[in-house]
Amino acid sequence: MPLIKKIQCKSILNKSGIPVFTYTINPYVGCSHKCQYCYAVFMKKFTRHTAPWGTFVDVKINAPEVLSRQLERSKPGRISFSTVCDPYQHAEAKYKITRQCLEKLIDTNHSVSILTKSSLVLRDIDILKKLSSVKVGFTITTFHPRVKRFFEPKAPSAQKRLDALKILSHHGIPTWVFVAPVLPYFTDSEETLNRIFTNGQAGGARYIQFDALNPYPKVWNNVSYLTKRYFPEAIDALKFFYYNRPAYLKRLSDKIFKISQRYTISYKIVYSCTPSTL
Numbered sequence: 212m213p214l215i216k217k218i219q220c221k222s223i224l225n226k227s228g229i230p231v232f233t234y235t236i237n238p239y240v241g242c243s244h245k246c247q248y249c250y251a252v253f254m255k256k257f258t259r260h261t262a263p264w265g266t267f268v269d270v271k272i273n274a275p276e277v278l279s280r281q282l283e284r285s286k287p288g289r290i291s292f293s294t295v296c297d298p299y300q301h302a303e304a305k306y307k308i309t310r311q312c313l314e315k316l317i318d319t320n321h322s323v324s325i326l327t328k329s330s331l332v333l334r335d336i337d338i339l340k341k342l343s344s345v346k347v348g349f350t351i352t353t354f355h356p357r358v359k360r361f362f363e364p365k366a367p368s369a370q371k372r373l374d375a376l377k378i379l380s381h382h383g384i385p386t387w388v389f390v391a392p393v394l395p396y397f398t399d400s401e402e403t404l405n406r407i408f409t410n411g412q413a414g415g416a417r418y419i420q421f422d423a424l425n426p427y428p429k430v431w432n433n434v435s436y437l438t439k440r441y442f443p444e445a446i447d448a449l450k451f452f453y454y455n456r457p458a459y460l461k462r463l464s465d466k467i468f469k470i471s472q473r474y475t476i477s478y479k480i481v482y483s484c485t486p487s488t489l
């Protein structure tokens with residue numbers, strides 16, 4: 212289990228650097244789901260954590276009170292829960308910071324967007340139904356138990372997430388599927404993409420969104436290390452991705468388009484086929 216520490220925050224409703232959102236709310240520092248491709252690992256630098264990502268979680272214990280104060284003087288906007296942690300990671304079962312923050316947003320004109328890998332979000336259906344505008348996204352990367360064990364060791368299984376998505380949809384909560392990152396070899400097979408489309412559509416998701424792996428140095432080091440060590444059969448695919456990214460991404464987009472023709476659910480691609488960073 213991660214080392215849990217309670218901390219006081221000065222601000223919880225923060226301006227978003229992501230254009231589609233006005234604000235972000237991150238109720239926790241760190242994330243116990245411990246995904247090895249997590250780009251939020253850069254947060255360690257800003258929060259002076261030296262322990263490995265996934266082994267520490269700071270609980271912003273006063274976040275609901277701080278949010279109340281900030282809401283009094285904030286203009287309505289789109290709020291993301293969350294950008295650098297999972298708002299329904301394990302600590303949320305006990306501390307309920309996300310739940311309490313959502314409660315504060317009832318009777319406001321803010322629009323709430325939740326992104327999670329956890330079925331714990333089902334606990335809060337009562338509150339989600341009271342928000343003026345909300346949608347819940349579930350991130351999916353792999354259905355393979357062994358791949359999950361190495362790449363997202365502490366997160367619930369993809370099937371559990373999709374089951375939760377279906378329940379929320381049945382309750383009238385808008386849902387969507389976020390395939391991110393598409394892991395070369397592991398997520399981009401026709402079989403996996405088909406399964407995502409099938410489950411997304413059957414579960415009542417509004418759409419499926421795809422984002423590619425962005426090989427930031429820390430992320431790339433983790434992903435290539437795990438692949439070399441435990442999945443040697445995937446090395447060639449990973450090399451092709453790294454050295455031929457425009458060709459890989461074009462091929463991926465073509466494959467997604469072809470598969471999408473079998474379904475009525477819509478999809479979006481949010482990566483650029485001409486990446487600028489390597």
Ligand code: SF4
Nearest residue numbers: 242244245246249296
């Ligand atoms: S759930 Fe999201 S924030 Fe948490 S470790 Fe995984 S990728 Fe990072």
